[in-house]
Amino acid sequence: MIDAQQLLKDDKLVIGDKEFSSRLIVGSGKYKDFEETAKATEASGAEMITVAVRRVNITDPDKPNLLDYIDTSKVMILPNTAGCYTAEEAVLTAKLAREALGHGFVKLEVIGDQKTLYPDMVETLKAAEILVKEGFTVLPYITDDPVMAKKFEDIGCAAVMPLAAPIGSGLGLQNPYNILFIKEAVSVPVIVDAGIGTASDASVVMELGVDGVLMNTAIAQAKDPIKMAVAMKHAVIAGRLAYLAGRIPKKMYASASSPVEGIIGR
Numbered sequence: 001m002i003d004a005q006q007l008l009k010d011d012k013l014v015i016g017d018k019e020f021s022s023r024l025i026v027g028s029g030k031y032k033d034f035e036e037t038a039k040a041t042e043a044s045g046a047e048m049i050t051v052a053v054r055r056v057n058i059t060d061p062d063k064p065n066l067l068d069y070i071d072t073s074k075v076m077i078l079p080n081t082a083g084c085y086t087a088e089e090a091v092l093t094a095k096l097a098r099e100a101l102g103h104g105f106v107k108l109e110v111i112g113d114q115k116t117l118y119p120d121m122v123e124t125l126k127a128a129e130i131l132v133k134e135g136f137t138v139l140p141y142i143t144d145d146p147v148m149a150k151k152f153e154d155i156g157c158a159a160v161m162p163l164a165a166p167i168g169s170g171l172g173l174q175n176p177y178n179i180l181f182i183k184e185a186v187s188v189p190v191i192v193d194a195g196i197g198t199a200s201d202a203s204v205v206m207e208l209g210v211d212g213v214l215m216n217t218a219i220a221q222a223k224d225p226i227k228m229a230v231a232m233k234h235a236v237i238a239g240r241l242a243y244l245a246g247r248i249p250k251k252m253y254a255s256a257s258s259p260v261e262g263i264i265g266r
């Protein structure tokens with residue numbers, strides 16, 4: 001039987017010195033409890049879960065700790081700097097995370113505006129420069145701007161994470177052309193982050209040829225997070241396979257599904 005696993009067995013997502021079979025990265029916020037977070041993460045097949053180190057306990061053993069629920073031999077904890085509004089705060093948060101987790105991967109998030117939660121690109125670039133110099137593997141959350149994406153690649157970021165739509169909005173991909181421009185502009189992995197609402201949104205971004213997708217709200221706030229996690233797993237795989245298979249060109253007019261040659265009377 002031909003299945004997705006077999007077709008994608010050599011199709012790995014490589015970020016820095018790490019290799020992943022799943023192209024879905026999940027968030028850890030907005031769940032009922034850590035048990036639900038862990039179940040949904042497992043159901044999603046994700047091999048990376050991002051954790052806001054300023055909001056989720058991963059250091060204090062005396063309080064409920066997410067690390068007691070996630071099998072870190074299968075799923076890598078990707079700390080993020082959510083809640084930081086300046087480069088200084090983000091750098092400090094990344095350093096605390098590296099100390100707690102023992103690795104230097106960081107999803108860099110420096111927010112510039114409360115209403116849209118859009119990233120502040122000036123502060124994000126400043127923080128990225130410092131963190132790269134200090135040996136971190138930096139994955140910055142950025143606006144969907146190809147010029148900025150290139151700057152992050154040029155200073156040594158290991159991936160770029162442009163938004164599909166504002167965090168938590170569930171609006172789905174707002175500007176497919178900018179994501180395509182970013183994909184053309186950089187050679188590091190492009191992970192679309194934020195704004196995914198449902199499974200078809202995930203397939204749409206993957207069909208563009210991006211390297212992965214990160215989502216939180218769409219799974220955590222679904223009526224049934226476990227079912228949605230499974231839907232997202234399949235949506236990401238379907239989108240990736242469709243991209244690799246190559247979509248047919250769109251045409252204005254019909255073309256018959258059966259050949260017309262050899263029809264009696266022709």
Ligand SMILES: CC(=O)[C@@H](O)[C@H](O)COP(=O)(O)O
Nearest residue numbers: 027167168194195215216217
């Ligand atoms: C979890 C994370 O790192 C964020 O960037 C964000 O929460 C993802 O956005 P959505 O919640 O819209 O998927």
